[in-house]
Amino acid sequence: MAGLKIRKGDRVKVLTGKDRGKEGTVMRAFPAQRKVIVDGVNVAKKHQAPTRSTQQGGIIDKDMPLPVANVALVCPSCGKATRVGYKVDGSGQKVRTCKKCGGEIS
Numbered sequence: 878m879a880g881l882k883i884r885k886g887d888r889v890k891v892l893t894g895k896d897r898g899k900e901g902t903v904m905r906a907f908p909a910q911r912k913v914i915v916d917g918v919n920v921a922k923k924h925q926a927p928t929r930s931t932q933q934g935g936i937i938d939k940d941m942p943l944p945v946a947n948v949a950l951v952c953p954s955c956g957k958a959t960r961v962g963y964k965v966d967g968s969g970q971k972v973r974t975c976k977k978c979g980g981e982i983s
């Protein structure tokens with residue numbers, strides 16, 4: 878399984894591209910493509926045709942996927958953008974850890 882170190886619900890910081898420096902929450906992760914959608918990042922204006930559910934159509938803002946390599950996890954413990962490590966806890970579960978402060982990332 879091609880897992881990503883970054884998951885839905887994580888807070889991340891954008892490292893490169895037009896949204897460099899922005900922070901946001903991962904809304905969706907696409908492990909097969911190694912891409913993530915981050916709230917408010919990599920927004921594209923999309924022309925939307927009216928559908929039965931949206932009624933009106935028009936131009937909408939859409940968050941586009943970006944490569945997971947372009948973002949870094951923001952550690953909930955130390956608040957820094959960090960690389961993610963792993964360790965195995967007492968019950969044999971693999972948990973993510975912050976490379977900066979060593980804290981566990983749930």
Ligand SMILES: [Zn+2]
Binds near residue numbers: 953954955959977978
């Ligand atoms: Zn940390």
